[in-house]
Amino acid sequence: MLHETTQEARRQIEICNACRYCEGYCAVFPAIARARAFADGDIAHLANLCHNCRGCYYACQYTPPHDFAVNLPRVLAEARHQSWADHSWPRGFAPLFDRWGGAIAAVLVLALALIFALAQALRPETGEGFYAHMSHGLMVAIFAPAFVVPLVALAVSLRRYWRAVGGGRPRLADLRAALVSAGRMSNLSGGHGEGCNFEDEDRFSNARRLYHQAVLYGFLLCFAATSSGTVLHYGFDLPAPYPLFSLPKLFGLPGGVLMCIGAAGLAWLKTRADRGLGHPGLWHGEMGFVLLLFAVAATGLALYAATDHPAAGPLLSLHLGTVLTLFLLTPYSKMAHGFYRMAALMREAELQRQVDVSKADLSA
Amino acid sequence: MTPDPDILVVGGGNAALCAAITARQADASVLILEAAPKPYRGGNSRHTRNFRCMHAGPMGVLSDSYGEDEYFDDLLKVTGGKTDEALARMTIRRSEECYDWMQAQGVRFQPSLSGTLSLSRTNAFFLGGGKALVNAYYRTAERLGIAVAYDAQVRHLAFADGRIAHVEAEIDGQSRRFTPRAVVVASGGFQADIDWLADAWGPAARNFLIRGTPYNRGVVLRDLLDQGLHSVGDPTQCHAVAIDGRAPQYDGGIVTRLDCVPFSIVVNKDGERFYDEGEDVWPKRYAIWGRLVAAQPDQVGYAIIDAKSLDLFMPSVFPPASADTIGGLAQQLGLPGSELEATVAAFNAACRPGVFHPTERDGLATDGLEPPKTNWARPIDTPPFYGYALRPGVTFTYLGLKVDATARVQGPEGPVDNLWAAGEIMAGSILGQGYLAGFGMTIGTVFGRIAGKEAAAHVA
Numbered sequence: 001m002l003h004e005t006t007q008e009a010r011r012q013i014e015i016c017n018a019c020r021y022c023e024g025y026c027a028v029f030p031a032i033a034r035a036r037a038f039a040d041g042d043i044a045h046l047a048n049l050c051h052n053c054r055g056c057y058y059a060c061q062y063t064p065p066h067d068f069a070v071n072l073p074r075v076l077a078e079a080r081h082q083s084w085a086d087h088s089w090p091r092g093f094a095p096l097f098d099r100w101g102g103a104i105a106a107v108l109v110l111a112l113a114l115i116f117a118l119a120q121a122l123r124p125e126t127g128e129g130f131y132a133h134m135s136h137g138l139m140v141a142i143f144a145p146a147f148v149v150p151l152v153a154l155a156v157s158l159r160r161y162w163r164a165v166g167g168g169r170p171r172l173a174d175l176r177a178a179l180v181s182a183g184r185m186s187n188l189s190g191g192h193g194e195g196c197n198f199e200d201e202d203r204f205s206n207a208r209r210l211y212h213q214a215v216l217y218g219f220l221l222c223f224a225a226t227s228s229g230t231v232l233h234y235g236f237d238l239p240a241p242y243p244l245f246s247l248p249k250l251f252g253l254p255g256g257v258l259m260c261i262g263a264a265g266l267a268w269l270k271t272r273a274d275r276g277l278g279h280p281g282l283w284h285g286e287m288g289f290v291l292l293l294f295a296v297a298a299t300g301l302a303l304y305a306a307t308d309h310p311a312a313g314p315l316l317s318l319h320l321g322t323v324l325t326l327f328l329l330t331p332y333s334k335m336a337h338g339f340y341r342m343a344a345l346m347r348e349a350e351l352q353r354q355v356d357v358s359k360a361d362l363s364a
Numbered sequence: 365m366t367p368d369p370d371i372l373v374v375g376g377g378n379a380a381l382c383a384a385i386t387a388r389q390a391d392a393s394v395l396i397l398e399a400a401p402k403p404y405r406g407g408n409s410r411h412t413r414n415f416r417c418m419h420a421g422p423m424g425v426l427s428d429s430y431g432e433d434e435y436f437d438d439l440l441k442v443t444g445g446k447t448d449e450a451l452a453r454m455t456i457r458r459s460e461e462c463y464d465w466m467q468a469q470g471v472r473f474q475p476s477l478s479g480t481l482s483l484s485r486t487n488a489f490f491l492g493g494g495k496a497l498v499n500a501y502y503r504t505a506e507r508l509g510i511a512v513a514y515d516a517q518v519r520h521l522a523f524a525d526g527r528i529a530h531v532e533a534e535i536d537g538q539s540r541r542f543t544p545r546a547v548v549v550a551s552g553g554f555q556a557d558i559d560w561l562a563d564a565w566g567p568a569a570r571n572f573l574i575r576g577t578p579y580n581r582g583v584v585l586r587d588l589l590d591q592g593l594h595s596v597g598d599p600t601q602c603h604a605v606a607i608d609g610r611a612p613q614y615d616g617g618i619v620t621r622l623d624c625v626p627f628s629i630v631v632n633k634d635g636e637r638f639y640d641e642g643e644d645v646w647p648k649r650y651a652i653w654g655r656l657v658a659a660q661p662d663q664v665g666y667a668i669i670d671a672k673s674l675d676l677f678m679p680s681v682f683p684p685a686s687a688d689t690i691g692g693l694a695q696q697l698g699l700p701g702s703e704l705e706a707t708v709a710a711f712n713a714a715c716r717p718g719v720f721h722p723t724e725r726d727g728l729a730t731d732g733l734e735p736p737k738t739n740w741a742r743p744i745d746t747p748p749f750y751g752y753a754l755r756p757g758v759t760f761t762y763l764g765l766k767v768d769a770t771a772r773v774q775g776p777e778g779p780v781d782n783l784w785a786a787g788e789i790m791a792g793s794i795l796g797q798g799y800l801a802g803f804g805m806t807i808g809t810v811f812g813r814i815a816g817k818e819a820a821a822h823v824a
Contacts, residue, residue, distance in 0.1 A: 015619055015681050016677065017679050018618070018619035018620075018621075018678065018679050018681040019493075019617075019619045019681075020477045020478060020682055021413055021477070021492060021493030021494075021618070022492055022493070023474065023477050023478065023498075024472075024474030024475070024489075024491045024492070025491070025492060030478070033478045036675060036679050053494060055496075056492070058492075058495075058496070058499060059491075059495050059496035059499070060491055060495065061410050061493070061494070061495050061615075061617050061618075061779075062617070062619070063403070063410055064403075065403060067612055068617060068619075071433030104536075113508065123625075125618050190472065190489055191472075192472045192491060194472075202496075202499040202503065203498075203503060313463075
């Protein structure tokens with residue numbers, strides 16, 4: 001499939017490859033320097049490797065009004081988005097990628113309506129904590145498929161992507177390298193550790209890196225909270241509600257707070273950053289996604305705070321509605337970026353390993 | 365509008381910024397007049413990528429050591445002795461302390477870029493290149509309270525009674541007159557003024573491309589020379605390299621360079637070779653080809669390679685012309701087909717068997733060919749064949765203001781009381797001929813700092 005975006009990305013990447021001044025900023029430029037020609041799969045790989053730190057844009061001598069009109073962060077954001085739509089499964093959902101904001105709003109309304117209606121219609125006669133408002137069985141009936149089905153769709157999409165970028169058999173060492181890179185967000189370090197050029201033109205700052213990690217680790221903690229609750233429920237016959245000093249709460253509380261801080265920070269940075277250095281058509285959708293993350297965390301914390309309060313019922317429905325929206329849209333929203341990013345980091349580790357091997361062969 | 369500053373800095377590139385920051389740190393009030401609009405600020409510095417730095421031992425990204433004598437020897441080799449030894453040695457010695465100072469002003473370094481291993485010991489590369497360096501300096505300038513005016517073209521520096529009495533400029537189309545107590549000129553050479561180049565070099569210069577900023581038109585330089593201030597450097601010469609002939613008239617920068625000459629044969633528009641393409645290794649060979657191509661009809665050359673050599677050099681920003689036959693390639697490049705075929709056939713017949721080694725002089729020379737190709741001579745016989753048009757790309761001009769070791773500009777009655785110069789506008793004092801990679805930024809940084817310090821002391 002020949003995309004204008006891919007063509008334009010290729011044109012700009014070839015300029016970068018003849019320049020190479022930006023090699024120190026992130027993994028994208030050393031990856032460019034390895035090649036002379038760039039197939040569509042290579043463009044998709046580079047696009048998903050790019051973290052949109054924008055260091056290269058402000059350092060570039062060829063940005064508009066120069067005739068070469070290089071704006072690599074933007075064209076890679078567009079190519080990245082294109083690659084997600086191209087590989088998404090089932091194909092029929094691909095148009096969602098162009099309507100993130102609308103999709104989030106529509107699914108949110110439907111999810112909230114569904115949860116409220118079910119909570120109203122199937123309110124349990126007994127139950128403690130939030131189980132007083134909705135039974136465990138009903139929650140599992142809704143969320144088990146809402147969690148598993150999108151992950152299956154995402155797995156199929158990622159498999160298609162992995163083939164397109166030429167990835168080999170996934171290796172543990174490459175996964176480890178990708179986890180370390182994502183865990184530190186090395187590609188947002190600017191190469192010198194002072195961060196990226198996001199919210200204030202060419203000033204380096206770690207704000208975006210830190211807020212992003214707050215969301216990432218906050219989300220993982222929340223996920224751990226839910227998982228530990230499931231283990232306690234099924235493994236130890238210890239159903240919710242849990243006291244403060246229990247695994248679900250010890251994971252969930254800091255997780256929720258981190259997510260709130262991180263998402264609020266990211267949203268604030270987004271209002272300050274130059275929209276022309278990302279995918280301009282996606283700004284609202286990306287903002288909607290960040291706010292959805294905030295809503296998931298904030299309603300979760302509010303629900304905990306409102307235990308045994310009359311507001312707990314509506315808050316539970318609000319919380320479950322936002323979580324359901326997040327889950328359902330995972331393969332077709334900004335949420336997918338984390339999975340594609342991990343794939344790109346793994347593929348990059350694989351490619352670097354191959355270069356190292358061929359170097360070793362030469363010196364042997 | 366801005367009141368008169370203590371020190372007016374004319375220009376907005378590396379040297380100007382180093383002078384402005386140094387002067388401001390010594391408590392002088394400073395105004396920078398940058399001729400370019402903000403997106404193009406920074407003169408030719410925005411196209412640079414490293415500076416050449418003396419160092420006694422491993423320092424930051426620089427490996428081993430690079431001493432004063434070796435550095436000076438390297439300079440002697442490229443200038444053929446056309447340098448002021450005292451000024452040159454001072455510049456070299458003071459380059460070492462620049463490294464930390466630059467970092468303190470926000471410049472960040474990175475290990476030498478891929479394809480530039482030969483410079484990893486001598487040259488410190490700026491992370492992100494010269495525009496990132498310029499950005500860092502403007503950030504620092506802003507933080508220190510230095511005023512900056514863009515689109516600010518200085519028209520005249522009134523020289524009277526041994527000093528600059530006032531400065532006339534046009535800012536955003538409005539005429540302005542300043543009476544600063546001291547002036548630092550760091551406004552570059554005149555290479556973007558094609559008429560001036562044509563006057564100096566001859567009409568052939570109209571076919572030259574300018575690799576850097578279109579804003580270095582030498583207005584201030586000419587104004588000062590016309591008023592009798594002393595010049596250095598050959599007024600007729602410029603530094604030119606052979607670049608991709610499809611580069612834009614101005615500002616093509618690094619990506620238009622072509623490193624393929626040693627693996628090619630280079631012909632003129634008549635399809636004839638004219639010089640030994642295998643004479644020497646990078647970067648020496650790189651610098652001579654601008655001049656060689658400038659001497660050919662229509663100031664154009666064509667580098668011809670075959671499939672064997674395509675991956676041996678850094679990619680150019682423009683794809684080469686390609687064809688499965690030499691005749692087909694000639695047609696694409698607009699060259700006479702039978703002449704090019706004859707040239708290639710004669711070259712191929714003169715190639716001898718031997719071991720080809722792309723990264724060092726391999727002695728693989730032609731036999732009985734005039735002119736010979738003395739290294740890397742492999743037959744051009746493996747399709748597809750590729751061709752690049754070459755044109756002279758002007759990097760900088762040599763004519764400049766004569767300065768002393770305190771960067772003070774020299775006039776008919778000795779040093780000008782309140783005028784200092786830094787960067788390309790005075791580099792001819794040290795670099796009279798040729799070029800040494802990264803030395804322009806060294807001169808700009810060292811003299812910018814000196815000029816800023818001296819000017820600040822003058823107004824204190």
